Amino acid sequence: MALLAGKHALVTGGGSGIGAAIARALAAEGAALSLAGRRKQPLEAMAKQLPNATAIVADVTHEFDCQAMADLAHSAHGPIDIVIANAGMAASSPAAKIDAAHWQQMIGVNLTGAFNTVHATLADVTRQPGGRIVFIASTAGLKGYPYVAAYVAAKHGVVGLMRALSIELAGKGTTVNAVCPGFTETPLLAGAVDNIIAKTGRSAEASRAELAKDNPHGRLITPEEVAQTVAFLCAPSSASVNGQAIAVTGGPV
Structure with a gap:
């Protein structure tokens, strides 16, 4: 029997x-x-590939959008049992050049968006024991990186939010954890590669290799490796794994 049969999972940033x-x-x-996110087309394309999935257009930076997202999800598949707060974005800038707009965007999408997602779904996910909340953070939530101070601050905030909620919700039988990938083969990483190329003139291959060096095993993480860690945390057998920031990066952080 499938481990999550009868469960309803909400995944933000679920289109790619x-x-x-x-x-x-x-x-x-x-x-x-x-599957929720700002871009309708990839969400609908992904939903069509899955046996029982619904696409919901929502901007997690807006509280009312998140409440509408939760309501639509509930209407489509019933109460939400699993919340995956994955929506995020990254942008780089030297600290001296970070302006208010850059700061607010990084905090808004990565931290406020994570909070809005959980806040809107909390009544559902805590209604009975067995609820799961998983934040997709980053190794940037566990250590510092240069030129991404706002992003690092936001992801540290996500890990802190996770730790607070894990204690507060433990008595309800709801677990709250964070998965912290290293550099991962995603469209987000492709943007970082383009930025390196533009600033340094390196080739795409050299730029990707430079990012991969930060992962101790010397290669990029695959999205599937992150996904399997999330699936483990959502399984019934993971009921005692709570309040953890799990690095998926090929070695210690």
Whole structure:
């Protein structure tokens, strides 16, 4: 029997990259899926590939959008049992050149968006023991990186939010964890590669190799590796794994 049969999972940023890999992994375990994000086309394309999935257009930076997202998901597949707060974005800038707009965008999407997602779904996911909340953070939530101070601050905030909620919700039988990937083969990484090429003149291959060096095993993480870690955290057998920031990066952070 599929481990997540009868469960309903909401995945933000579910149309591509890590979010799409998570959607496939949870669907393979029998979960019904609500896939949310700002771009309608990739969400609908992904939903069509899965046996029981719905696409929902929503901007997680807006509280009212998140509440509408939760309501639509509930209407489509019933109460939400699993929340995967995956929506995020990254942008780089030297600290001296970070302006208010850059700061607010990084905090808004990565941290406020994660909070809005969980806040809108909290009544569903905590209604009975067995609820799961998983934040997709980053190794940037565990250590510092140069030229991405706002992103690092936001991801550290996500890990802090996870730790607070894990204690607060433990008595309800809801687990809260964060998965922290290293540099991963996603459209987000492709943007970082383009930025390196533009600033340094390196080739795409050399730029990707430079990013891969930060992962201890010297290669990029695959979205599927992140997704399998998420699926493990969502399984009934992971009920005692709570409050953890799990690095998926090929070695210690």
